[in-house]
Amino acid sequence: MFIPFLLLTCVTELTGIYLREFLHIRNYPIYNVYLLFECGFTSYFFYYLYQPYNYPVKWLYTWYAIFMVIYLSELFRLNFLNFPSATASIMSVVFVFACLYFYYLKLKDEHFEPLLYSASFWWVNGALFFYFGSTACNNFMDYLASHESIIYNKSIRYVIYNILDILMYACWSYAFICRYRQRKLSPL
Structure with missing residues (x-):
């Protein structure tokens, strides 16, 4: 999906x-x-x-x-x-x-999984970056609107969301790589 x-x-x-x-x-x-x-x-x-x-x-x-x-x-x-x-x-x-909550569940989990290679961990990291950043951006929308025009005639909010998208998709891309490695290394 x-x-x-x-x-x-x-x-x-x-x-x-x-x-x-x-x-x-x-x-x-x-x-x-x-x-x-x-x-x-x-x-x-x-x-x-x-x-x-x-x-x-x-x-x-x-x-x-x-x-x-x-x-x-x-x-x-x-x-x-x-x-x-x-x-x-x-x-x-x-x-x-x-x-x-996912991080909490991971901390309590007795099965050790190296986070550097955990696809689910990196997917959640990407989601956390995006949703926390967008929440902060929405909460400070009035302040950001007062500084509306910046470089390239785009709003600060637009630039922030582009940065958040890049962070999220970078984490998700790494999650795909981790998932690929998991599938390649697991026995059939």
């Missing part, structure tokens, strides 16, 4: 850039739909990482139901005319706590 999710992410980002830069129209409807897939995929991936620790599936369903209530109520409040940024912030905070 990871490769189709990354493909969806690329298509969403390219479409969003095309709408904003070339057609000069707002791209929030695309990101409103994408937010559903992002939350669903990331939540399921955390559930997948928690499975060895006997994590019940009911928490996944409960979280996604809560997310949907928050998401839909904010979209109705905005009359579907903007991006549900409060929902995205809440989702980011929940994912930060999910990352920290």
